Amino acid sequence: MEKLVEFRGLKFYQSEFKISSDNALFFDFVRLPKGGVAVELGAGFGLGTILLAKRYPNTQIVAVEYQKPLYELLLKNLSLNGVENVKPLLCDVREIERCLPPQMADAVLSNPPFWRREYLNPSTKRSEVFVKANYEVETEYTHFLRAAKYLLKSHKEFFFMFNSKRLDEALCRLRELKFAPLELRLVFPTEGKFSNVFFVRSKLGGRGRDLKVDYVIGSSPKGVKGKKAQKG
Template sequence: MKLSLKESERLDDLQFEGLKIVQDRNLYSFTSDSVVLANFLKIKRGEKAVEIGSGSGVISILATKKTNVSHITAFELQQPLYEMSIKSLQLNGIKNVDVINDDVCNFKKYLSVGSVDVVFSNPPYKKEGAAAKNENESKAIARHEKSLPIEKLVKCASDMLKFGGRAYFVYDADRSAEMIYHLICNNLQPKRMFFTENGRKKPILFVVEAVKGGKSGVKVLPNLVTNDSDGNYIQEIKDGIWSK
């Protein structure tokens, strides 16, 4: 498919089954966070999923190839990111992902309560007010919980899910206790979790799977080391994080 790109846009290779993605240097670009979450998802044949805060669409795009998902509804508040993700979906010929340019709190206009099998999100997880002074508005919204605070994120996910449905989140490791608290308050029982860490053994991200109405009991998986002491991706990550 011939694609018309803006001057600020580029086409990146996802290095998985020929998938490509459009990104813009003026907007938020995805990182390994998104790929880690995509590899953690378990979506069975016939199941329907929702992505909250889909950004460039990278997780949903990868999920169509890495899982057996039937259909994904992705919510993205920022129109430029929404438009860019539509380009990527068309470029890859993906027809089972619909992107909605709206606040996820309005999901009842598009979906029934308790109708979704899986919800996943790599949300903005930095505290509001922590944005760099020179950070543009689009990047600030994508990185900081200005429009999607944790309590709103988790409540929306719980409201969407069927009983027994699963939620997947990646969040700041320093705020893992907050995430667990809000999950349990919204009847989402953590079932699997792990941390990513850099070469200095410092936890960076918290990745969790929770089940709506699930019984207590959680499996804590080994930490995933993503970077060496200089901050570079380790070879195992370069070789393996893109595949599953």
């Protein structure tokens, strides 16, 4: 069921895959150049792309999404919010070479599906769209890292959100692909709990010897107001 919600003065149609505070915090962490081209890999219904397009009106953002239902919500949300500096692209990151030229981006960002396939309980009733958005059933995060590397110009930045339980392996994969982590933000759901997600800013081809680390304590998404969308 589609639902129209308001968030930070913008309107979004969302479905079972919803606005989460962690995702919103990630887009606050992202800093784009004030011009040039940025690419979001796995844009969903457009939350991050649209927040960033409004924050950086002179930057062209390419929003890559491969699930048709989410891509259609993305198109709707772009027009609902009068966004003009975004190029939506129905494309699978595993085939990024077919969709976009190499080294075309001044920044790339992504929060890919990050729950391991084996955590998917087959008896849980979740839509295919939700499962593909959250679990590594088809695409692994390393596909997103490789796509980011393919798209980025040398010494440009990649912003990545992932599961804190997999922090060590993700930082190693980034290093292997020649991304130097520069800034790491740990997110804690509440005080006293383990971190659930982290954000990292890295530079392709950088040296990155001094990693800055900070943290934020998240919460349920503040300021989401909504109602079920009328059909037709």
